[in-house]
Amino acid sequence: MVECVSKGDLSGGLALFASSIPFPRIISRTCNRPCENACKRLEAGESIQVNALERACVDLADKRPSPPRSLPRKGKRVAVVGAGLSGLTAAVDLAKKGYQVVVLEASARPGGRIHALPEQVLSRQALDADFEVLQHLGVEVRYDSPVGNAEGSCVRFDALTGDFDAVYLGPGPGSVDRLLLGLELGAEGRIRLDPVTFATSHPKVFAGGGQRQGAAAYSSITSLQDGRYAALSIDRFLQKASLTGSREQQGSYSSRLFTSTKGVEPLPAIRPADPPRGYTQAEAEEEARRCLSCQCLECVKACEYLAHYGSYPKRYVRQIYNNDCIVMGARTLNRMVNSCALCGLCEAICPEKLSMGEVVREARQSLVAKGKMPPSTHEFALRDMAFSRSEHFALVRHAPHRDSSATIFFPGCQLGASSPEHVLRVYEHLREKVDGGVGLHLGCCGAPADWAGRQDLFREALDELAGTWKRMGSPRVITACSSCYEVFKHELPGVEVESLWTLLARLGPPRPMPAAAPRALAIHDPCTTRSHGDVHDAVRRILTALGVRAEELPYSRELTTCCGYGGLQSFANPEIADKTVLRRIAESELDYVTYCAMCRDSFSAKGKRTLHVLDLLFGAAEADPASRKGPTFSQRHENRARLKTRLLRELWGEQVNGEGDPTPMPLIVSPEVQALMEKRMILLEDVERVIARAEASGEKIEDRTTGHLVASHRPVNVTYWVEYSVDASGIVIHNAYSHRMEVG
């Protein structure tokens, strides 16, 4: 209603007000305004003058709402005793539901205690106009009809309970002792009733209004509320439904939803120029515009994922639950379930600590368990994980010339993929500075499987990690990647794990000191460090030691944001991942510095100059490492494989199988085709396999228009197609695409 008024639509405001309040004129003039004490505007000025706005709607609207309509008659009769506001509200609500209602009033007029109000507050005319609704709904009102079982009552209460299917008693606040109703009575001779259902000791009889409120000051809105709750109970009673179900939040209650008034300019209420007449339309609009339109959106404001779907977690949780329960039909929210970065920012921001990430994680596990997880969503990422766990990358060794390790370095899969040189440099530094032998463990921590809801694969990776760790003599584990750190910390509690960053902060910078670093950099904390303040501090100490002034971004440390890779967001929903990155990199003009290879590569891919802390500590091959673009998916595989080969050769003097084999004919891939393959998540090794197979079997198609060859191969779930030609310099790749459907 307030929103309608703020837009100048007083008729719309009145229609909304009248849809829930059966007597709008009365309430707009008599309400004791309990809602205004709870208004969030009180924290920044005065509460919104809701009642004055209601009155403006009633007085100034051009269009009156059409009177309410009744549902088809139900063939059941309800008697309402007392034509006060509670009784009349019960009568209107029940008549609208199709019950035949008869009101029995002891006096000669409707309204009860409302008549105690002076004419200038509430005119007789306004009363009559509001009560027209009774006639409209076919409610029969019998005046001068006192009810009771005592002498002098003109209607016997016992007869009512026999003649009618249910009875509402709203005889005002006085004692009913003398009426001999036969009901259980409580304090001061008033009817004893259930505080939620308004039921009395007689199953057919309900009561409220003054009987419930007693001698408390008269409140028209409270009487209206009593009539409404009693009518709800009567309807449920007559429908043989539960009287108590889902009524926990009946009436006003403290919501867990949170609206921040931080930064809201305090504003006093608008005072009408002529108080007895109330607001003019212009005054009403101005007052309504002060409304904060309370919404619980703190997390949505901070998260592109939550904002993307146009609603907020309370609704999302319900939608995700419904999506999970679908037996037949489309699960339209699968993509939404898979698009969250699981970064934990919503939980960190929420005053009630609601974690959408946990909801989504469970939903993903449930989709997997039911066999309903879309097969294409995570397959590529899981293949990447399998590669990192395969013989192409996985490696475990004690330090050269040692047969035990007090410590083992676990660089994770992405540092070696993005910047293999840094793995070498860090490992060298650790071997030099850390006593007791520092082993090396290349592999994957299993986080992608966890993010994909694949608990089976995750457990498998964890068991393997634990087994390797034990075989290596249970050393302290040093992780370079904060996702690996989280996995070790939470999933393998027996393992002593330390972040590379706290260790490096203690060890101090390697000698010789790298060249002078830029003066000021904006620091981005990876989202998986969220709960590790010691890591945040350590990185800042390292930067200070390097002469860097680290500027904090608006969302940093425990409120840091994701780079779009977390939770495999960029695989499930590249559009949201892009929005996540673009928002993050727009937060400061400065070059960024971070300590996660994926965060660095995500930012630099979108053109943000970003350094890795290791670029500053150990230098980089490039003259301007901040502008370095991250590797393609294919290059990531290649970098990992080469890192392993190089380590084995240089540190352990081992030759790797296949190394030194004659190189097959080189593939020539233009940057345009490379970009297309990256977008379509096709690896060079997929292309190589298609061509090797086609050339060996001769199973290929000749396109006589272009002179190109077209070949396909389906290793497991995806068919890859490659268009290529062979010339003297090698095999030129013209195009690559794929599909999951099987043909033939």
Next chain:
Amino acid sequence: MSQNASPPAPPDLVCARCEQPMVMAKVTVTYLGHKFPYDLLNCPGCGKVHVPEALATGKMLEVEQLLEDK
């Protein structure tokens, strides 16, 4: 999966192994247990089927995604 009303003129494709021009024939495409008939170029000799890029990255992808949410 509905058939395109008028597929573009097929390129001059020849099966390299059988050295036979490829011709339109009804083939079945399958995904997650759902089967659809579709007209595609194939080799009358060995049966090798050609899936054009526009189909793989267009209609096929669309239907794959629809079926994945079933």
